[in-house]
Amino acid sequence: MLRPGSMQNQGDRNMNGNRHETSPVTGPNRRVIAALAGIALGGTGLYLVGQSHPGDAEHFGFWSLVPPALAIVLAFWLREVISALAIGIIAGGLIAGQVNVIDAFLIPSIGTESYALILLVYLWALGGLIGIWTRTGGAARFAGWAGERMVRGPVSARLFTWIMGLIFHQGGTISTVLTGTTARPLADKHRVSHEELSYITDSTASPAATLIPFNVWPIYVGGLLAGTIPLFDSSEDGIQFFFQALPYNFYAIAALLITLLFALDRLPFSPGRRMREAMSRARDTGKLDRDGASPLTSRELTDNRVPEGYRTGLLDFLAPIGVLLGVAIIPYFVTYFLLGWTGGDQDPLLLVAEAFILAVITAIVIALVKGMPFDEVMGGFVDGCKGVTIGAIILGLAVSLKDVTDAVGTADFLVSTVGDSIPAALMPALLFGLCLVIAFATGTSWGTYAVMIPIAMPLAWHIAPEPFFVTLCFSAVIGGAVFGDQCSPISDTTVLSSLATGADLMDHVRTQIPLTVLAGGIAVVGYTLLALVTGAGS
Numbered sequence: 158m159l160r161p162g163s164m165q166n167q168g169d170r171n172m173n174g175n176r177h178e179t180s181p182v183t184g185p186n187r188r189v190i191a192a193l194a195g196i197a198l199g200g201t202g203l204y205l206v207g208q209s210h211p212g213d214a215e216h217f218g219f220w221s222l223v224p225p226a227l228a229i230v231l232a233f234w235l236r237e238v239i240s241a242l243a244i245g246i247i248a249g250g251l252i253a254g255q256v257n258v259i260d261a262f263l264i265p266s267i268g269t270e271s272y273a274l275i276l277l278v279y280l281w282a283l284g285g286l287i288g289i290w291t292r293t294g295g296a297a298r299f300a301g302w303a304g305e306r307m308v309r310g311p312v313s314a315r316l317f318t319w320i321m322g323l324i325f326h327q328g329g330t331i332s333t334v335l336t337g338t339t340a341r342p343l344a345d346k347h348r349v350s351h352e353e354l355s356y357i358t359d360s361t362a363s364p365a366a367t368l369i370p371f372n373v374w375p376i377y378v379g380g381l382l383a384g385t386i387p388l389f390d391s392s393e394d395g396i397q398f399f400f401q402a403l404p405y406n407f408y409a410i411a412a413l414l415i416t417l418l419f420a421l422d423r424l425p426f427s428p429g430r431r432m433r434e435a436m437s438r439a440r441d442t443g444k445l446d447r448d449g450a451s452p453l454t455s456r457e458l459t460d461n462r463v464p465e466g467y468r469t470g471l472l473d474f475l476a477p478i479g480v481l482l483g484v485a486i487i488p489y490f491v492t493y494f495l496l497g498w499t500g501g502d503q504d505p506l507l508l509v510a511e512a513f514i515l516a517v518i519t520a521i522v523i524a525l526v527k528g529m530p531f532d533e534v535m536g537g538f539v540d541g542c543k544g545v546t547i548g549a550i551i552l553g554l555a556v557s558l559k560d561v562t563d564a565v566g567t568a569d570f571l572v573s574t575v576g577d578s579i580p581a582a583l584m585p586a587l588l589f590g591l592c593l594v595i596a597f598a599t600g601t602s603w604g605t606y607a608v609m610i611p612i613a614m615p616l617a618w619h620i621a622p623e624p625f626f627v628t629l630c631f632s633a634v635i636g637g638a639v640f641g642d643q644c645s646p647i648s649d650t651t652v653l654s655s656l657a658t659g660a661d662l663m664d665h666v667r668t669q670i671p672l673t674v675l676a677g678g679i680a681v682v683g684y685t686l687l688a689l690v691t692g693a694g695s
Contacts, residue, residue: 216566224249288541295473322361337657408636596641
């Protein structure tokens with residue numbers, strides 16, 4: 158099973174080597190006790206705050222920021238995400254006047270079709286497929302084969318991961334799963350730390366999906382754009398506009414280029430102290446995670462237990478991956494972009510779900526045909542499902558916290574705070590920053606789009622009714638939401654990047670922030686300079 162965070166420094170030794178016990182209220186225990194005391198003291202106050210607001214209020218003022226802010230701060234402070242998310246949900250429930258958060262938020266959130274799809278596809282199917290590979294040895298065989306031909310060391314292993322991220326660019330969540338799963342065997346073999354691997358996997362997910370948009374992103378965003386301003390009479394106009402705005406998606410461009418330089422070990426600056434330490438640790442000692450880390454992985458997902466007599470081959474790995482490509486990605490590209498079919502009300506992720514299930518079936522059939530006993534195959538599948546249990550819990554809580562932030566009006570408060578009395582040249586940068594904060598606090602880029610696009614586009618058109626200015630503002634919204642989503646510890650893509658690569662969630666968040674902040678800074682400077690130089694909005 159997944160290993161929860163182990164408590165370090167349970168005792169130490171004196172100068173004579175004798176062990177003495179550490180006080181139970183020191184270190185992490187003190188943090189937990191302080192957090193619980195603060196919750197106990199603040200809970201009543203939060204509930205009273207909620208009761209003092211009218212029932213039809215769009216938000217609760219400053220208090221609307223408390224649930225996501227509390228969850229994020231506690232996640233960094235405690236280095237433990239599950240309790241941080243749970244506390245954030247409880248705080249939001251108190252503010253919203255819902256003491257029974259299980260009935261009000263948790264059950265409705267995890268009982269939705271979207272969460273069921275995530276659970277089925279990205280957790281059970283992913284875990285089951287990886288578990289089967291531990292019995293067939295398919296992933297390890299591919300790592301050895303690719304290593305002989307494409308990968309010679311840590312740099313080429315990281316470059317391979319970056320390339321896989323571009324190939325599997327169909328969406329944030331699907332990209333993290335496929336890229337991490339494919340690249341991890343090679344990266345582990347060549348001593349690439351899980352912090353490095355999770356950063357490359359995460360940074361080539363949503364940024365690539367918005368920059369190489371042969372996926373569902375332009376369709377979703379195009380639907381949100383329709384009818385917002387005179388430029389967009391239909392969703393088709395919005396989709397066309399999405400493609401026209403690609404050259405101004407500065408965050409995605411900067412994120413992918415910085416990640417490429419990082420993969421090639423050609424960054425002209427330091428990637429940050431924690432990332433340097435992770436790189437040195439992995440290269441020098443072979444430790445892919447720091448001591449005391451709580452990686453989102455398990456022995457069920459990493460230890461190969463190939464039955465005696467089973468002949469492992471490339472087909473064990475490449476056939477399921479080929480099914481994923483053939484069933485989900487290629488038909489999607491043909492139907493949505495070559496044929497122009499929008500799919501109506503059909504959820505495009507259903508096609509991905511079917512592809513994952515077929516990939517699992519393919520892996521099972523190949524193993525059986527090659528002579529593996531049925532109980533061994535299913536044992537691998539079940540072990541793989543068990544190995545993603547913690548990931549399922551975290552995702553369920555993250556989805557619930559998103560619903561809590563909707564209930565207390567977190568996004569509405571942030572939007573209303575900004576207002577429309579802003580210099581035109583600063584509008585793109587401010588929209589970028591606002592979307593960053595909303596996505597970081599809610600853990601969703603698509604949710605941020607749903608909130609911000611219907612507001613940002615009319616606001617931009619009101620300030621300056623010209624296409625170029627609207628394009629800059631639109632690109633800032635797209636990039637800012639992806640930036641915040643990528644950095645947020647409560648984002649599904651962040652969780653899945655850690656899960657697919659076997660990284661500690663908070664270690665992944667901490668090590669990637671300096672590099673993502675650099676990309677975000679480049680984007681802000683780019684939007685501001687371009688608006689000033691071109692006179693957009695003036």
